[in-house]
Structures are given as C-alpha cells and as structure tokens.
Amino acid sequence: MFEWLKRLSGDSPRLNRILVRFNQMLGDGRHMFDLAANVLLGGTSTEAIREDLFRTDARINQNEQKLRRRLIVHAAVHGSAEFPTCLVLMSISKDAERIGDYCKNLFDLAESRRFTPDHPQYGDLVRTKDQISQLLARTIKVYGAQDQPGAHGVLKESERLEDFCDEKVESFVAGEAEGAEGADDVVCALAYRYFKRIVAHAKNIASSIVMPVDKLDYVPDDEDEDEE
Numbered sequence: 001m002f003e004w005l006k007r008l009s010g011d012s013p014r015l016n017r018i019l020v021r022f023n024q025m026l027g028d029g030r031h032m033f034d035l036a037a038n039v040l041l042g043g044t045s046t047e048a049i050r051e052d053l054f055r056t057d058a059r060i061n062q063n064e065q066k067l068r069r070r071l072i073v074h075a076a077v078h079g080s081a082e083f084p085t086c087l088v089l090m091s092i093s094k095d096a097e098r099i100g101d102y103c104k105n106l107f108d109l110a111e112s113r114r115f116t117p118d119h120p121q122y123g124d125l126v127r128t129k130d131q132i133s134q135l136l137a138r139t140i141k142v143y144g145a146q147d148q149p150g151a152h153g154v155l156k157e158s159e160r161l162e163d164f165c166d167e168k169v170e171s172f173v174a175g176e177a178e179g180a181e182g183a184d185d186v187v188c189a190l191a192y193r194y195f196k197r198i199v200a201h202a203k204n205i206a207s208s209i210v211m212p213v214d215k216l217d218y219v220p221d222d223e224d225e226d227e228e
Contacts (some may be wrong), residue, residue, distance in 0.1 A: 018070050021063040022093060023144060026205070028056045028063075029099035030136040033198060036106035037129040039114065040191065041122065046111050053107055060100045064093050092208050095201040099136075102194045102201075109194070113187040121188050124168070128195055131161060139202045143209065151209035158203035165196035 035049045035056075071086045115122050135157055142150035172189040 018067055018074075018089065021067045022089065022096065023140070025060050025063050025067075025093065025096040026136075026140045026143065028060045029096055029103070030133065030140065032056050032060075032100050032103035033106075033136060034133055036103040036110065037133070040106055040110040041115050041126050041129060046107065050107075053104070057100045057104060060097055064097045067093050088208050092205045095204045098201045099198050102198045105194045106191065109187055109190055113184070119184075121184075125188070125191060128161070128164065128192070131157075132195055132199060135161065135199065136202055139206055143205060146209055148210050151206045154206040155203055155210070158199050158206070161199045162196050162203075165192040165199070168192040169196075 032053055035053050038044055039046055039049055068090065071089055075086045115125060135154065138150065138154050138157075141147070142154055169189050169192050172185045172192075175185070
C-alpha cells in the first residue's frame with residue numbers, strides 16, 4: 001500500500017469517509033454499466049431501468065462533489081504535504097464519474113437500437129460486455145486492497161480490451177465487419193467506442209495504485225520502465 005493511501009486511511013474520520021464515497025462511485029459505475037449494456041444486448045426495455053440508471057448517475061455526481069469539497073478542506077487544513085493525495089483522488093474521482101457518463105451513452109444507443117442473438121456481432125458484443133463488467137469488478141477489488149500485482153493485471157487486461165475495441169471500430173469504419181450495414185455500422189462502432197472509454201477510465205484508476213502522481217494515467221511500455 002502506498003504511503004499516500006496509508007496516510008489517508010489512517011487519518012481522520014473525514015478522510016475515511018472520502019474513501020468510502022470513492023468506493024461507492026466505483027460500485028455505482030459498474031452497476032450502471034451492467035444496466036446499460038444489458039439493455040443494449042438483452043431483452044430488457046429501456047424504461048425498465050431508466051429510473052435506476054439515472055438515479056445511480058445522480059448519486060455518482062453527488063459523491064464526486066462531496067468528495068471534492070472534503071478534499072479541498074483537507075488540503076487547506078493540512079497544507080502542501082497532502083497535495084499529492086488530494087490530486088490523486090481528484091483525478092481518479094473524475095475517471096469514476098466519466099464511467100457513469102459513458103454508461104448513459106450506451107443507454108442512449110439502446111433507445112435507438114438493441115441487438116438480438118441473431119445479429120452477427122451479438123456474440124462479440126456480449127463477450128466484450130462481460131469482460132468489461134469483470135474488469136470493473138477487479139478494479140474495485142484491487143483499489144480497495146491497493147493490490148499492486150492485481151493492478152498490473154487490470155492494466156494489462158485494459159490494454160488488451162482497448163486494442164480489441166479499436167480494431168472493431170476500424171473494421172466498421174472500413175466496412176469490413178461481418179453482417180453490419182447502414183445504421184448497424186454506426187451503432188456497433190459507437191458501442192465499441194464507449195466500451196473502450198469505460199475501460200480507459202478503469203485503467204486510469206488502476207494506474208493510481210502503481211504510478212506516481214506525475215505519471216498518473218500514463219502507463220509506460222516495458223521498454224520505458226527498463227530505461228528508467
């Protein structure tokens with residue numbers, strides 16, 4: 001566990017509440033993803049989950065705002081020694097909030113087009129959706145435990161999923177994807193794009209476990225790590 005989190009978790013009850021709020025944001029983000037992606041790829045109607053989705057999104061936003069206010073107060077009281085801690089949590093709280101935003105984008109797609117098992121892209125979309133849901137669960141777990149080996153695993157899986165989503169988007173743009181045409185091309189490409197962005201924000205959160213503040217969100221290649 002890094003010193004900044006040791007210091008945070010061992011400090012005042014106020015700071016412990018900050019961590020609780022952030023963990024709630026992560027859990028709510030995964031819940032929103034499961035809701036929106038299952039509507040896009042399942043038989044559930046958009047109206048059946050609309051209230052839950054937007055209520056959860058509002059809770060994420062409220063937690064982010066409260067977390068920011070408490071971090072500002074903490075930084076003002078404790079001074080420059082706590083700035084790195086506050087910067088990290090400010091940054092990754094925005095990542096957690098953005099996961100919710102991209103889940104709403106998936107929901108918007110589902111309102112215009114939902115995929116059924118007879119669609120040629122259905123299998124790939126479902127597998128990718130399941131892998132991302134599992135990745136979000138792993139991110140919550142490794143962050144809560146500050147598990148550095150686990151975080152490296154999340155980063156590796158995130159990069160694999162990002163590359164796969166990029167390949168799928170390129171195939172739709174080039175008109176090479178199986179069975180998709182017209183509006184389906186657009187919806188599939190957007191779904192994979194939103195999938196990738198959700199993965200990217202989870203990767204940023206995991207990077208806070210293994211990277212210093214100045215390199216947050218930047219995961220170096222093995223070559224770069226060797227040069228260091």
